Amino acid sequence: MKLWATNEVRAKSKFWYFLRKLQKVKKAHGQLLAINEIFEKYPTTIKNYGIWVRYQSRTGYHNMYKEYRDLTLNGAVEQMYDEMASRHRVRFPCIQIIKTGTIPVSLCKRVNTKQFHNSKIKFPLTTRKIRPPTRSLKTTYKASRPNTFV
């Protein structure tokens, strides 16, 4: 079973939570054989991740399919949690990841990911916020107004 948790303890707990939904076994009756952290095999290549999600909203349970472009699956899952929280106000405990997978370019559904499937991609950065290179150089007052053009 693949699941996402911030630490091992939570991972084990979540394992039993999901296993109880699949089999009639509780932590008291079962034995956890192995727990391994899975690392990304190719963290320097960009992949299109599809994540199938079951979440609980204020009115019931819903399924969702979301796509993200990221280097790692963990990164995509993190994006998914952030997006669910911001767009649907769904918090971590109410989200269950049904399935994840890397989607080949031809099968991507969302326009937001498909727009980056362009080997000659080119766009300008329209507004720039100039900020000091370190937080220690931050000042409250500036002598002149900022110029946000490039």
Added chain:
Amino acid sequence: MVFRRFVEIGRVALINYGPQHGKLVVIVDVIDQNRALIDSPDMVRTQINFKRLSLTDITIPELPRTPPKKVLKKAYEDAEVEQKWANSAWGKKLAVRTKRASLTDFDRFKVMVARVKKSSIVRRELGKMQTSRIFTWFLVTSNSVIMLCCSQQLFNEKQVLFQCFLL
């Protein structure tokens, strides 16, 4: 407002925030609207937010998407990115800034001595001039000082004559 610098594969950018501040990198792919995959001959390929990048005018033309390191290194050298950067006004300004920041006390003393020497030469020339001046502009370039002076008398006659001294 015409945009001249684009995020594209092969665009050279400067990292302007974070631990790798001041580093020149090449954009080798775009992850999404906020992040790019960057690479450089002496670093591991990573992602970075566009907010941390300042695009430069330098591009590596015809760079394939996410090239292998060997290809990138060769293209980086063929496009002479480092030389173009060192010759650019921006690159020169940054080089001066880093040099200034890295001066030791003795270096600063030497700079002070050189400055005093230069200003004394300028002032000596100023003193040598015969007519009284009221307007004097100093144009200081990297290796010379151009002094533009206008005499009192001529200014009164509404004829402004500029005596130009190249020191």
